[in-house]
Amino acid sequence: MQRCHTNVVPFMMVLLAACGGGSRSPQATGLGPADSLIPPGPLGSAIRRGRALLVATRDSLPGHVGSALRCTSCHLDEGRRPTGSLVGTYGRYPAYRPRSGIVETIEYRVNDCFRRSLNGAALTPAGDDMRDIVAYLAFLSWGSAPAPPQPNTRLQRWAAFTPDTAAGAALYGATCAKCHGPEGQGTALAPPLWGAKSYNVGAGMARVRTAADFIRNNMPFDQPGTLTDQQAMDVAAFVSARPRPDYRGKELDWPNADPPPDVAYPTAAVQRKAHPAPGRSP
Ligand code: HEC
Ligand code: HEC
Incomplete structure (x- = not known):
C-alpha cells in the first residue's frame, strides 16, 4: 500500500482524502511509475531507502542538512508533483548547467540541493546514501524517455x-x-x-x-x-x-x-x- 507521508496531524485528513482513504495511491494523479513496479530484492530496497531519504532527509542525514527542510518540502509528493517534479530528471543527466559552467552528473546536481536548498553539506558521491537517492531518481524516470535538457x-x-x-x-x-x-x-x-x-x-x-x-x-x-x-x-x-x-x-x-x-x-x-x-x- 502506498504510504501517505506526513508528520502533521491536521493534514492527515486532507492527505487521506487525497489518497482515497488509503485505498488509492497519490501517483494516480501524480507523475511517474506506479509503486507496484518497484522490484523485490536489493534494487527495490535501495529505491525505497532513497525515497525515505528524500522524505526524512534531516532525521536520516543530520550531518548533511543545515535547515529545517527536507527534499520533499520543495519536490512535493515524493518528487511526483508536476511543479518541482523529479520524474524524468535521471534521464536528462549528465547535463551542462550555466550556474556551475560545467557538465554536471546527477550526483553533482543532488549535492547542489544539499548545499544550497538544504543549507547543508554534500554527500560522498560514491557512498550508499547517494546511491540509494539515485536509485529512487532512476526509478521515478522509468517510462520517461531519456531526453536532452529542456529549455x-x-x-x-x-x-x-x-x-x-x-x-x-x-x-x-x-x-x-x-x-x-x-x-x-x-x-x-x-x-x-x-x-x-x-x-x-x-x-x-x-x-x-x-x-x-x-x-x-x-x-x-x-x-x-x-x-x-x-x-x-x-x-x-x-x-x-x-x-x-x-x-x-x-x-x-x-x-x-x-x-x-x-x-x-x-x-x-x-x-x-x-x-x-x-x-x-x-
Ligand atoms: C528549498 C527547495 C528545495 C529543496 C529543499 C530541495 N530542492 Fe531540489 N530543486 C529545487 C529547485 C527550485 C530546483 C530547480 C528546478 C528547476 O530548475 O526546474 C531543484 C532541482 C533539483 C534537481 C534537478 C532537477 C532537474 O530536472 O534538473 C534534483 C535532482 C534535485 N533538485 C534533488 C533534490 C534532492 C535530492 C533534495 C534533498 C537532498 C532537494 N532537491 C531539495 C528546490 C529544492
Ligand atoms: C495549509 C498550510 C500552508 C499554507 C497556508 C501555505 N503553505 Fe507553503 N508549505 C506548506 C507545506 C506543508 C509545505 C511542504 C512541507 C513538506 O512537505 O516538507 C510547504 C512548502 C512551501 C515552500 C517550499 C519549502 C520551504 O519551506 O521553503 C514554499 C516556498 C512555500 N510553501 C511558500 C508558501 C507561500 C508563499 C504561501 C502563501 C501564499 C504558503 N506557502 C502557504 C504548508 C502551507
Whole structure:
C-alpha cells in the first residue's frame, strides 16, 4: 500500500482524502511509475531507502542538512508533483548547467540541493546514501524517455510581472503565516521560508521567478492554484527579500557571466566583464 507521508496531524485528513482513504495511491494523479513496479530484492530496497531519504532527509542525514527542510518540502509528493517534479530528471543527466559552467552528473546536481536548498553539506558521491537517492531518481524516470535538457520557460513566463513587495507582505500575513509562521520561521504545519533554518541565498528557490512558479502552482498547500500570477509574484518577492543564510562561494556562480536576471547577488564573472583588469584583454 502506498504510504501517505506526513508528520502533521491536521493534514492527515486532507492527505487521506487525497489518497482515497488509503485505498488509492497519490501517483494516480501524480507523475511517474506506479509503486507496484518497484522490484523485490536489493534494487527495490535501495529505491525505497532513497525515497525515505528524500522524505526524512534531516532525521536520516543530520550531518548533511543545515535547515529545517527536507527534499520533499520543495519536490512535493515524493518528487511526483508536476511543479518541482523529479520524474524524468535521471534521464536528462549528465547535463551542462550555466550556474556551475560545467557538465554536471546527477550526483553533482543532488549535492547542489544539499548545499544550497538544504543549507547543508554534500554527500560522498560514491557512498550508499547517494546511491540509494539515485536509485529512487532512476526509478521515478522509468517510462520517461531519456531526453536532452529542456529549455527553461520559467524565466520568460515571469518576466512580464513587476512585483509589489508591500502587497506580497499583506498577502503573506493573510494567507501564508498561519502555516509558515508570522516571521517565516516555520511551524508544526510547514517549514521555514526565511531565517536561519531556511534555504540559503544560493538556492534556486531564493530566485524570485523560481519561487513565484512554485508558489503559484503549489501554495497555499491546502488550496493550490487559488493565487493569481500577480499575487504569486508579489508574495515570492516579499519572501525572497527576507534574510536567510549566506552561501559561501556564491560569487563564483555563472562563471561565464550569464546569470539569469532574478539572481539576487553579484557574480565575479559579470564584474570582470564590466571592469576588465588593466593590461588584460576583455
Ligand atoms: C528549498 C527547495 C528545495 C529543496 C529543499 C530541495 N530542492 Fe531540489 N530543486 C529545487 C529547485 C527550485 C530546483 C530547480 C528546478 C528547476 O530548475 O526546474 C531543484 C532541482 C533539483 C534537481 C534537478 C532537477 C532537474 O530536472 O534538473 C534534483 C535532482 C534535485 N533538485 C534533488 C533534490 C534532492 C535530492 C533534495 C534533498 C537532498 C532537494 N532537491 C531539495 C528546490 C529544492
Ligand atoms: C495549509 C498550510 C500552508 C499554507 C497556508 C501555505 N503553505 Fe507553503 N508549505 C506548506 C507545506 C506543508 C509545505 C511542504 C512541507 C513538506 O512537505 O516538507 C510547504 C512548502 C512551501 C515552500 C517550499 C519549502 C520551504 O519551506 O521553503 C514554499 C516556498 C512555500 N510553501 C511558500 C508558501 C507561500 C508563499 C504561501 C502563501 C501564499 C504558503 N506557502 C502557504 C504548508 C502551507
